[in-house]
Amino acid sequence: SPVSHLLSSMAIPSENEEVTTRQYTQKLKDQRLAVQEEINSLFGRLTEKISEERSLSAAIGESEAVLRPLRSLAPEILSEIFLQCQFSGASDESPYIPNSFHPLEGPLLLSQVCKRWRMVAITTPQLW
Known part of the structure; x- marks a missing residue:
């Protein structure tokens, strides 16, 4: 963090440090948003795959039922x-x-x- 030295004290940040901190914070928020969007995409994909697996399992069960003794x-x-x-x-x-x-x-x-x-x-x- 560009302002880690300020975290361990109660010093008032300079104007330049404030600008740097705001930019750094915005960058972190943007990264977090990108990660959240990726997580949402992965959850959507996971949901699709779970549904696909269930459909395949049902089809396998029906197919195997035909072969039962x-x-x-x-x-x-x-x-x-x-x-x-x-x-x-x-x-x-x-x-x-x-x-x-x-x-x-x-x-x-x-x-x-x-x-x-x-x-x-x-x-x-x-x-x-």
């Missing part, structure tokens, strides 16, 4: 899984009596997952 199960196996799910809440003390027509239970719930599951559920009479 569950999709390749034979309808007979899927049907058996559905039957096992239907009675998974039963026990010796309180046997579970399924409600086939409750939208949040049993075959109606399973038939809302996708077209394939709906077809398997509909063609499995033991569920109903």
Whole structure:
């Protein structure tokens, strides 16, 4: 700082020191403004990149979903899984009596997952 010697004392700056100090202060303010603008630009770029990464992650998830093994199960196996799910809440003390027509239970719930599951559920009479 061109006036660092004045910082450690209470001396009154000369007219020349005042001008120098004002110029130096303005230069620092201009530099700070440039840094703030760069920070804002970087934040904007970071926000764009975060959004891009999220979109890519979602696309990867959708793409990988197509390759999941569950999709390749034979309808007979899927049907058996559905039957096992239907009675998974039963026990010796309180046997579970399924409600086939409750939208949040049993075959109606399973038939809302996708077209394939709906077809398997509909063609499995033991569920109903």
